[in-house]
Amino acid sequence: MAQAAPKISFVSLGCPKALVDSERIITQLRAEGYELTKTHRGADAVIVNTCGFLDSAKAESLDAIGAAMAENGKVIVTGCMGAEPEQILAAYPGIAAITGPQAYESVMKAVHDVAPPSHDPFLDLVPPQGVKLTPRHYAYLKISEGCNNRCTFCIIPKLRGDLVSRPVGDVLREAEKLVNAGVKELLVISQDTSAYGLDIKYAASQWKDREVRAKFVDLSRELGQLGAWVRLHYVYPYPHVDDVIPLMAEGLVLPYLDIPFQHASPSVLKAMKRPGNQEKTLDRIHAWREICPDLAIRSTFIVGFPGETDADFEFLLDWLKEAKLERVGCFKYEPVKGATSNDIGLAHISEDVKQHRWNRFMETQQAISAARLKSRVGKRIKVIIDEPGPTVSKGRSQWDAPEIDGNVHVGSRRPLRQGDIVTVKIERADAYDLFGVAV
Numbered sequence: 186m187a188q189a190a191p192k193i194s195f196v197s198l199g200c201p202k203a204l205v206d207s208e209r210i211i212t213q214l215r216a217e218g219y220e221l222t223k224t225h226r227g228a229d230a231v232i233v234n235t236c237g238f239l240d241s242a243k244a245e246s247l248d249a250i251g252a253a254m255a256e257n258g259k260v261i262v263t264g265c266m267g268a269e270p271e272q273i274l275a276a277y278p279g280i281a282a283i284t285g286p287q288a289y290e291s292v293m294k295a296v297h298d299v300a301p302p303s304h305d306p307f308l309d310l311v312p313p314q315g316v317k318l319t320p321r322h323y324a325y326l327k328i329s330e331g332c333n334n335r336c337t338f339c340i341i342p343k344l345r346g347d348l349v350s351r352p353v354g355d356v357l358r359e360a361e362k363l364v365n366a367g368v369k370e371l372l373v374i375s376q377d378t379s380a381y382g383l384d385i386k387y388a389a390s391q392w393k394d395r396e397v398r399a400k401f402v403d404l405s406r407e408l409g410q411l412g413a414w415v416r417l418h419y420v421y422p423y424p425h426v427d428d429v430i431p432l433m434a435e436g437l438v439l440p441y442l443d444i445p446f447q448h449a450s451p452s453v454l455k456a457m458k459r460p461g462n463q464e465k466t467l468d469r470i471h472a473w474r475e476i477c478p479d480l481a482i483r484s485t486f487i488v489g490f491p492g493e494t495d496a497d498f499e500f501l502l503d504w505l506k507e508a509k510l511e512r513v514g515c516f517k518y519e520p521v522k523g524a525t526s527n528d529i530g531l532a533h534i535s536e537d538v539k540q541h542r543w544n545r546f547m548e549t550q551q552a553i554s555a556a557r558l559k560s561r562v563g564k565r566i567k568v569i570i571d572e573p574g575p576t577v578s579k580g581r582s583q584w585d586a587p588e589i590d591g592n593v594h595v596g597s598r599r600p601l602r603q604g605d606i607v608t609v610k611i612e613r614a615d616a617y618d619l620f621g622v623a624v
């Protein structure tokens with residue numbers, strides 16, 4: 186008689202990159218015949234994929250580990266925080282195993298020790314595209330790991346190491362499998378998407394009847410031919426990013442760029458050691474919009490970085506007004522443990538000043554975002570449906586990434602399905618979302 190399959194409870198914390206790691210681990214678990222359960226109680230083991238980017242994320246990770254220890258006791262910790270096991274072990278000495286990010290084999294080894302598989306891994310089935318945690322109609326496509334930059338506020342290179350790009354053939358094969366399995370939107374992610382291939386000297390792979398180089402632009406062009414929406418995240422304004430804009434104008438790649446600018450003042454950018462030629466960025470943004478008027482740019486910024494003066498901050502606000510970015514997030518500087526920026530001899534900014542600057546930043550940007558959204562009213566646009574509803578469905582335009590950007594609320598007489606891409610006439614806009622009817 187077949188044994189009952191061991192049950193694993195999985196907690197996935199952190200960014201889209203961590204989500205891709207979770208998907209890979211879950212794919213492997215399912216391939217080996219493990220079952221997933223939603224509750225820690227009664228599971229044969231709990232895996233917690235942690236995030237260690239900010240201190241607040243670490244605290245959330247430790248809470249999740251604590252809950253798993255209390256409810257189950259057989260806990261395997263992986264992900265970014267696993268790169269620094271001391272803190273976890275100090276709080277929870279009884280942890281079964283701790284592994285770092287992308288340590289799939291070590292995670293699986295720990296699972297085998299704690300809850301051995303009940304049957305032959307080679308006989309178990311897994312869908313060819315893997316098991317996904319994201320809804321079926323979109324998927325994250327991770328093209329590289331690690332980062333060669335050394336931004337002073339960031340500990341990711343310490344946690345994840347230098348850039349390691351995946352061969353372009355592997356990326357394209359994975360993307361094609363996802364599209365064949367029904368994925369309608371590919372979200373390209375990495376720590377530094379525009380640096381893709383640098384470490385492997387842009388090595389070419391055979392793909393279909395041609396050779397494709399492991400270059401950001403070549404990869405984007407090939408992905409654009411698979412028939413799904415292709416959205417580019419974590420791009421830095423290196424000069425070669427200009428080459429991808431015509432692909433957006435042609436409709437091969439979505440007219441969307443996620444560029445974490447973080448600041449605009451040259452002295453703050455220098456103290457942050459940000460990559461890319463940031464000084465000419467405004468000119469570049471104007472030139473991009475000449476080529477592709479539909480381009481939407483999403484970005485994040487940090488206010489209150491050590492040494493940021495009133496003049497730096499005013500420079501940033503003026504820059505924002507000029508750049509007119511569509512979607513923007515803002516963080517108050519957090520002195521993350523281990524980050525170089527805490528100790529570069531620049532004065533730390535008081536919490537009051539940080540808060541005040543954050544408020545002014547948000548106020549300025551909200552007016553810009555709202556005006557950008559309003560300019561869409563009266564237009565017919567393509568919308569991908571995320572959550573179908575009986576009369577109104579929730580979807581996203583080409584200018585909105587899942588989770589981080591806004592939504593389009595679509596009224597429709599006919600039933601819409603998740604993943605449908607429909608044409609919508611936009612009737613109104615509020616500060617974040619658009620509202621319209623399917624035509």
Ligand code: SF4
Nearest residue numbers: 332334336339341376
């Ligand atoms: S580019 Fe900078 S912020 Fe982004 S992962 Fe690399 S070091 Fe960190």
